[in-house]
Amino acid sequence: MKHGPRIAIVGAGLGGTTATILLQRAGYDVATYEQAPALARVGAGINMDPPVIRIMRRLGLESRLKALGRVSQRRLSREWDTGEITFDVPVARYPELYDGYHFSIHRGDLQDALSAAVAPGALQLGKRLTGLDDNGRTVTLEFADGSRAEADLVIGADGVNSRVREILLGPEAPTYTGKAAYRAIFPTARLGGRLPADHEKWFGPNGYFLTYYLSQARDVFYFIAIAWEDWGASDFAPMPADRDRLRAAFAGFHPEVQQVIDAGPAELSRWAILERAPLPLWSRGRIVLLGDACHPMAPHMGQGAGMAFEDAVMLVRCIEARAGQDPTEAFRLYAAQRFERTARVQRESSLNLWLRYPMDPSWVLSYDPFTIPLVTPPPDALSGAA
Numbered sequence: 001m002k003h004g005p006r007i008a009i010v011g012a013g014l015g016g017t018t019a020t021i022l023l024q025r026a027g028y029d030v031a032t033y034e035q036a037p038a039l040a041r042v043g044a045g046i047n048m049d050p051p052v053i054r055i056m057r058r059l060g061l062e063s064r065l066k067a068l069g070r071v072s073q074r075r076l077s078r079e080w081d082t083g084e085i086t087f088d089v090p091v092a093r094y095p096e097l098y099d100g101y102h103f104s105i106h107r108g109d110l111q112d113a114l115s116a117a118v119a120p121g122a123l124q125l126g127k128r129l130t131g132l133d134d135n136g137r138t139v140t141l142e143f144a145d146g147s148r149a150e151a152d153l154v155i156g157a158d159g160v161n162s163r164v165r166e167i168l169l170g171p172e173a174p175t176y177t178g179k180a181a182y183r184a185i186f187p188t189a190r191l192g193g194r195l196p197a198d199h200e201k202w203f204g205p206n207g208y209f210l211t212y213y214l215s216q217a218r219d220v221f222y223f224i225a226i227a228w229e230d231w232g233a234s235d236f237a238p239m240p241a242d243r244d245r246l247r248a249a250f251a252g253f254h255p256e257v258q259q260v261i262d263a264g265p266a267e268l269s270r271w272a273i274l275e276r277a278p279l280p281l282w283s284r285g286r287i288v289l290l291g292d293a294c295h296p297m298a299p300h301m302g303q304g305a306g307m308a309f310e311d312a313v314m315l316v317r318c319i320e321a322r323a324g325q326d327p328t329e330a331f332r333l334y335a336a337q338r339f340e341r342t343a344r345v346q347r348e349s350s351l352n353l354w355l356r357y358p359m360d361p362s363w364v365l366s367y368d369p370f371t372i373p374l375v376t377p378p379p380d381a382l383s384g385a386a
Contacts, residue, residue: 003027004323005152008141010129010164012039014107015291015308016157017114021059022316024119031149032118033141035128035158039115041108044183044269045214045222047072047199050100050365052306055313058370061113068113069105070213072198077356080204083254087358091199098365102199104212106185106220129163134285153327154287155315157308160274162293168284174274176236177298177350179207181271182225182246188218190263194256202257203356208300209250209257223260225250226300231272241270273298275346282339283331290315295342300352303345303364313369314338321374336377341367 007023009016012034023030048056056062075089091102115123131142132154141149156164160174188195195218202209207227214220227249233239243266250257275296282294291308315334322330345364348354355361 004029004319005327006031006150007153007155007319008033008139008149008151009155009157010141011156011158011162011293012036012115012123012125013157013159013291013308014111014114014305015312016155017111017118018055018059018309018312019155019157019290019316020122021114021117022312023319024122026316026320028319030122031151032123033127033129033143033149034123034125035144037126039111039125041106041112044107044185045104045212045224046107046110046305047102047104047212047302049102049303049306050094050098051367051369052309053100053103054368054370055309059114059117061117064113065103065105065110067216068109069103070198070216070218072102072104072212074197075102075199075355076197076201078200078202078254080202080208080253080257083202083256086203087355089199089355094365098362100365104199104214104222106214106222109214129158132164132167132287134287136285139286152286153319156287156289156293157291157312158293160276160292160296162289164287165289165293168287168289169281172276174236174276174296176231177273177275178228178230179226179273179298180229180231181273181299182227182241182249182268183223183271184264184268185214185220185222186264188213188221191221191259192263194259196256196260201355202253203352204250204253207249208352209253209260211260221260221263223264224299225261226273236272236274238269238271241268242266243268245270275350282335283328286327288315288327288331288334295346297342297346298349298352301345301349301354301364303349307342307345310367310369311338311342317369318374332377333374336375337369337372 006029009032072091075091077087128144133140199212211223290311318330318334
């Protein structure tokens with residue numbers, strides 16, 4: 001039986017879909033609005049660490065995902081030119097250390113698994129948000145197609161270009177980090193019989209080159225190459241690129257990197273890496289943000305999606321913990337749990353030193369948003385403030 005406030009979620013990406021599933025299972029009336037007209041298989045590779053694996057386990061999706069993606073047996077950090085291994089990350093020990101594993105999969109396969117776990121009727125497509133009106137009792141959502149909806153709480157999970165965030169804070173363009181990402185997926189057979197380690201990151205002076213598999217059989221290969229360079233366009237929409245431009249950006253990298261570039265497709269996609277400074281305002285009134293909508297970050301740690309998953313779990317947990325109270329109390333509690341962690345990950349990601357050399361990663365990998373004790377926010381904290 002449904003109970004409690006009616007909840008609207010704007011954005012059906014990884015974080016928004018996870019929040020939808022958890023809220024439905026907790027018995028809430030949830031409607032999720034996605035601007036895309038269809039759930040297309042978009043995106044590229046994604047790698048996940050034990051905290052996300054444990055969340056997938058709770059959602060009942062671990063077995064399905066494990067059959068599709070690749071559990072890493074070896075993860076290497078390497079010098080860009082000599083190939084020297086600077087850290088052989090002990091991923092084979094992750095199950096005993098962190099009750100999970102390092103894992104890679106096509107983002108589309110992950111999104112498909114999550115979307116299939118949403119109860120019928122909750123997801124509405126082709127709903128581009130244009131306005132929100134919070135009257136203190138309910139929130140009215142307005143969409144580009146002229147339709148409206150009403151909810152008691154609204155969760156903005158609509159990504160780095162969040163319309164919900166813009167409504168709360170005013171227009172604010174994300175910052176281009178000075179880094180562009182080249183991405184490609186292709187059959188591993190094109191590498192001519194060479195099988196790189198499950199996950200290899202080549203650290204260079206002005207960029208890095210990351211490779212991993214997207215299938216358990218290791219027959220689908222993925223790379224993302226981050227180059228420190230001018231974007232060269234008036235907007236930050238993804239654009240096509242070619243192999244010659246990629247070669248120029250990674251000239252001097254090790255021959256094994258050059259082999260991957262040569263094996264990849266001639267046409268590539270190029271993406272701007274965007275971020276925002278950590279802000280204390282995560283909510284206002286009956287509206288709250290999660291994931292990239294409030295803390296977009298550079299991908300250099302591979303933790304952006306993980307933070308969105310953790311946000312979703314913790315937000316639902318805080319809504320449950322403050323059931324029957326003013327929603328601002330739940331949002332204050334949520335921000336108190338998440339602000340410092342996500343801000344730290346943002347800072348570490350920008351440095352691009354994560355696992356380059358031997359270090360203790362337990363502060364990231366041991367975290368469990370389902371079980372970590374809740375920290376009570378200070379009484380003078382604003383709603384959504386750290």
